[in-house]
Amino acid sequence: MIKFTADASLRPFNTFGLDAKADLLVEYTSEDDLSQIFHDARVAGKPFLHVGQGSNLLFTGDYHGVVLHSGIRGIRPTSQGEDVVLLECGAGESWDGICAWCVDHGFYGVENLSGIPGEVGAAAVQNIGAYGVEFKDVAVAISVYDVKADKHVIVSVEECQYGYRTSLFKQPDYKQRFIVTGALLGMARKAPFMLDYGNIKAALLERGFTLLQGADRKRGDRSMRGKPITLHAMRDAILSLRDSKLPDPKVLGNAGSFFKNPVIERSRYEELLAAHPDMPKYDVDETHVKVPAGWLIEHAGCRNRSVGDACVYPQQCLVIVNRGHASADEIVQLSRLIVETVNERYAIRLEPEVNFI
Numbered sequence: 624m625i626k627f628t629a630d631a632s633l634r635p636f637n638t639f640g641l642d643a644k645a646d647l648l649v650e651y652t653s654e655d656d657l658s659q660i661f662h663d664a665r666v667a668g669k670p671f672l673h674v675g676q677g678s679n680l681l682f683t684g685d686y687h688g689v690v691l692h693s694g695i696r697g698i699r700p701t702s703q704g705e706d707v708v709l710l711e712c713g714a715g716e717s718w719d720g721i722c723a724w725c726v727d728h729g730f731y732g733v734e735n736l737s738g739i740p741g742e743v744g745a746a747a748v749q750n751i752g753a754y755g756v757e758f759k760d761v762a763v764a765i766s767v768y769d770v771k772a773d774k775h776v777i778v779s780v781e782e783c784q785y786g787y788r789t790s791l792f793k794q795p796d797y798k799q800r801f802i803v804t805g806a807l808l809g810m811a812r813k814a815p816f817m818l819d820y821g822n823i824k825a826a827l828l829e830r831g832f833t834l835l836q837g838a839d840r841k842r843g844d845r846s847m848r849g850k851p852i853t854l855h856a857m858r859d860a861i862l863s864l865r866d867s868k869l870p871d872p873k874v875l876g877n878a879g880s881f882f883k884n885p886v887i888e889r890s891r892y893e894e895l896l897a898a899h900p901d902m903p904k905y906d907v908d909e910t911h912v913k914v915p916a917g918w919l920i921e922h923a924g925c926r927n928r929s930v931g932d933a934c935v936y937p938q939q940c941l942v943i944v945n946r947g948h949a950s951a952d953e954i955v956q957l958s959r960l961i962v963e964t965v966n967e968r969y970a971i972r973l974e975p976e977v978n979f980i
């Protein structure tokens with residue numbers, strides 16, 4: 624099914640709730656629709672933007688081109704090995720729906736990515752990540768429609784050039800060329816769980832689970848014995864951690880983390896630490912560390928900053944929210960103010976994670 628809508632509102636396709644419009648919106652439900660769409664005179668040769676739920680988009684104005692949205696659905700196990708199950712997922716499936724499905728079916732690997740808004744197609748583009756796990760950790764291959772060659776192609780995970788919230792699909796040469804139609808995920812049949820991030824351990828202990836896994840659990844002394852962690856327990860812990868600090872876009876418009884956590888040289892971090900002894904970091908490699916952007920924003924004094932109806936979310940300063948009627952311009956102005964203030968204080972220039980359109 625293909626549906627064309629001229630002069631379409633993009634409000635349902637951005638979680639900031641901004642009222643931008645597209646010259647043409649094309650919604651489709653199968654891989655085969657794409658060739659027909661790109662041969663249609665209303666689409667051929669026009670600039671296009673593929674959207675998911677718009678949970679990482681900021682429309683700074685109307686989009687003068689074609690906006691596409693996929694309704695390709697389906698979650699199918701394609702091969703069931705002893706240790707790994709391959710799962711084919713349609714690009715239009717909800718990402719959290721995939722996580723819930725895997726947890727219900729006893730497949731390990733995406734439980735820490737529970738609760739991230741958006742669709743599978745965007746997860747593959749963004750290399751979404753949370754609580755120590757990234758999409759690339761479970762990805763095996765991505766199916767795409769190559770607009771230029773008018774054919775369907777499989778891109779292996781190695782070819783996707785995944786990095787921190789980035790991929791081949793975000794590069795200028797491929798943005799107007801590759802449309803993600805599905806993802807092949809490799810899911811494990813057993814733990815271990817990834818517990819070393821954020822407050823996962825505390826959340827599990829509070830619920831009466833032991834932190835010991837596998838053979839360690841059997842060997843552990845009595846005081847360390849609690850209920851063994853299950854997939855459902857992990858998902859519940861992650862969802863409640865997220866709920867406690869992130870605003871629900873249905874209540875307060877937002878696009879999650881507005882900025883990326885900056886990666887800086889370790890030597891630079893040590894200089895900063897001398898002046899700011901409580902500055903946190905995550906190790907990236909021997910020479911680089913990642914500094915939480917939310918901490919920088921808060922400690923630069925931006926916690927209560929706002930421009931019109933756009934304001935910093937006080938419980939998690941990395942998020943900019945639309946209090947009601949914020950314009951794109953107000954959100955952009957506030958983001959610039961934050962970048963300048965953090966730069967003045969720490970000489971670190973924050974980069975947006977949100978895609979400006």
Ligand SMILES: Cc1cc2nc3c(=O)[nH]c(=O)nc-3n(C[C@H](O)[C@H](O)[C@H](O)COP(=O)(O)OP(=O)(O)OC[C@H]3O[C@@H](n4cnc5c(N)ncnc54)[C@H](O)[C@@H]3O)c2cc1C
Pocket residue numbers: 638672673674675676677678679680693714739740741742743744745746748749750751752753792801802803804869870871872877878879880978
């Ligand atoms: C409350 C909240 C919490 C969040 N938490 C996290 C988090 O923990 N971790 C994290 O990584 N992100 C997080 N995000 C950001 C966001 O959810 C992810 O980036 C998500 O992958 C975006 O999915 P989407 O379907 O909304 O894509 P969109 O925002 O619509 O699009 C994102 C990008 O993908 C491209 N795209 C979408 N579909 C396709 C396709 N089929 N083919 C080609 N390109 C495509 C778009 O052009 C755009 O460049 C959060 C957002 C919110 C609102």
